[in-house]
Amino acid sequence: MTDSKLLGRLLRRNISPGQIAAFAASSLVGLVIILTSVKFYTDITSTSSADGSTDYLVISHGISGVGSITGGAEGFTVEEIERMKNQPWVKRLGIFTTAGFSVSAGIDLGDNSLSTALFLESLPDEFVDAEPSQWHFTPGTTDVVPIVISKDYLALYNFGFASSRGLPQISDTMSGLLPINLTVSGNGLRHVFRARIVGFSNRLNTIAVPQSFMDWANSVYAGGETEISPSRVIVETDNPGDPAIKAYLADNGYDLGGDKAFAGRASMIAGVLTAIIAGVGAVITLLSFGLLLLSVWLLLYKNRHTTELLMLEGFSASQICGYYSRLIAAVNAALLVIAIAAMTAISATWTGPLESAGISGSSPMKAIAAGAAVSIIMTFGAIIAIRRTIDRSFSPRR
Amino acid sequence: MIQTISIHGLIPEVFADENAGLQSDIWLSDRTITIDRGSRVLVESSSGKGKSSLISFIYGRRTDYNGTIAFDGNDIRLLDKARWTALRRRALAWLPQEMLLFPELTARENVEIKMSLTGWRPAEWIEEAFERLGIADRIDAQVGRMSVGQQQRVAIIRAMAQPSDFILLDEPVSHLDTESNRAVAAFIEEEAGSTGAGIIVTSVGNPLLLNYTTTYAL
Incomplete structure (x- = not known):
């Protein structure tokens, strides 16, 4: 029998399937919520809208009322144009003549x-x-x-x-x-x-x-x-739903042409809602991480005699950590895969309605990256906790 | 490789306060005690004088002592974890008094797990060793179901399943009859002879039957 098999047999004692299941269930709920909300957010703010017009905003200088009576045109000054060009959400700016x-x-x-x-x-x-x-x-x-x-x-x-x-x-x-x-x-x-x-x-x-x-x-x-002086400009932007645009226009008294103003407001509200939901997902994930750490500590405490003895025999802390690390990485990887599948299934339910609203779906990569990041952070957090606990038990007793 | 173990002014912390009437060759010794590779050392005393503590200090299991223990002149307090791990695989064989076998594994597996680490001796060596110590019929029994005397012999075989410069045996035959004692002594002598290891044995009056070069009263 190989080294790792015997080691595994000793180290997997006291692993509680109940605790793993509790962690897996809570972590899965958290991950699915995070993934789904990120996917939803990227979908609704997707710039590749069906009519290809959301990239452009027509901004007009506000009319103060007096100008409209006297017939004098109010327009953007050169400074105003320069200032707007330097806004982070402006990719290109064109002036109407x-x-x-x-x-x-x-x-x-x-x-x-x-x-x-x-x-x-x-x-x-x-x-x-x-x-x-x-x-x-x-x-x-x-x-x-x-x-x-x-x-x-x-x-x-x-x-x-x-x-x-x-x-x-x-x-x-x-x-x-x-x-x-x-x-x-x-x-x-x-x-x-x-x-x-x-x-x-x-x-x-x-x-x-x-x-x-x-x-x-x-x-x-x-x-x-x-x-x-020009009274209207056209701006190319990556994210017409960016709340900064709305704030900038309001601060300067500029008007936005067309119904994009509404789209911007709607996507801002949707953005806030998804942020709240993603926040709930993050809290659940954090709690599940706490559960994972508690389970790990409990397991290492129950197995401390075995791990100490193994290190007295000449096993290194890394060999012992390795077994638990691989186990946690495998569980988290499986959870991530399941969460991605769930996210894909859930997002399919809103693709239709969004498409009929003129919004085509986005790539799931951002959502998957977010889920993978959460999963990797949890895995490494747990591995660091294991490593520290086992390292401590290596230190000769005083 | 460790050539010498030297001990100077050593005393367990628990004894430090009540050392007034201490009569010992080792504890608080003014001169440095040097144990060479290849020697056979017996440490004798009655119970409660710190024999197991001494073995644990040398093996790096415990550090609750005052004074100095050094391997080839290097204070062992300064060794890091990686160094201890390497020494336990290659230089120090250890038989604790309480044996510390894994009760959930079989006798054979307890030896195998050590051999997987050291790669010392071929696989058939295990069966030969069990045969020599008279426990061949128990080789696949779970350690938790073996008698203490049987467990002691399994632990001795495990301790020999590695190369070593020093073999630390804490009351190795406390649960064995004279015949078994002789078999164990011959086995250990042979294994130590193959590597030139030194042997340090503790006893409460029923020592492992070796030809000791030095005897200390603790």
Whole structure:
């Protein structure tokens, strides 16, 4: 019979299956709660949302009321922009350029023509969710101005305007074929451009034209007018639910465009809730760790005669610790595997509802890493406790 | 390897206060007592004079003494755990008076667990040893079910299942008849002879039958 087998037979005496079961049950509950809440949190704050728009926030300078009456535009100062760029949650920042000239657009729909005064804005190309091949304008050579408009506007037209006026409804694909005439005037000049809708945007609640067109048109038709300070900026961020964003906007009196403000609030509340639940899981895990330590001490106390004798025979403290360490590592590894399986099963119950809310699931790696970290800390904590206890019993008796 | 064990001014702490009428060759000895590898030393006394304490001090099991014990001039109080572990595997064979076998293991397993540590002697050595000491029929019995005399012989075999420079035997034959005493003595003498080990034996008047080079009264 080998050394380790005989050693194991001596050392496993007094191991109480009841105590192991009690530790395993409580530790499992704690681990499952921690894993599941981390998974839930990573799921709901997952940036890969279905419509791909949560990465972008449109922030507008607040309107104080006076400005709206006098017609004077309030905008971000250069310092304000710089300050915002330096916020940790800002990955990239783009400034909206407003048109300093009048624009009206006409659509010829056979019998019905539609013409309206309208506004244009532009923003750096990298923020526009349009095909780059279609998103350019070179003065003099390009005769069609590409336009991206908010998807909301299309919906507004289709369901609000077209149906009440008996106008044809327009689909995404059809819209590209619409012949649009943009009439631009200002600085004593007037010119008609052909324009084409190249896309509908979820992240932009505006009518956008390429920056190159805007810069050129502003220089020609707005001529010499002092530059208007921008009143809206677009920000790319990793976590639109970050509470710091909300706080920053509130502190500075900025407004957030679209319904992302709500998403941010909701995800903040969900974040707080999951933190509380994860906290409960952590407390249970801590208690189970206490139970593990007590069981270990009790076992070592019951077996102290054997361990002392083994060390008098010439066994090292590491050989004796090794047996108990392997046992605890094996139990904890098994518990981790079971907890991961439970987490996977539980998270499957919310994947459906979340997906229908436009949130696709996240990778379980963060949750698994959190569980593994807890498991490893518990294992090493227990091993250190065993080692210290056995080391103490090695010291010659006084 | 340990060549000499030297003892100087040694006294168990429990005796330190009442040493007035102490008559001992070892306790509080002014001169250094040196025990060489290869020697045969008998430590004799009546009960309660600290024989087991002396053996426990030398084996590093207890440190509740004043004075100095040294291996080759090195104070054994300064040895660390790893060193003691190595000495117990390679240099010091020990038979405690209370034997300290594992009662839940068989006689054979009690020896095997020591051999697994030392790798000393081939496997068949165990059966030969049990045969020589007259307990071959009990080799697979659980130690907890053996008589004290049988257990004493198992413990002696276990103590021999390792290389050694010194063999410390605390009342090794207290439960054995003369015939068994002779068998044990021959066995130990042979094992010690193969390694050149020194032997330190304690006794209350029924010593292991060896040819002692020195006898101390404790």
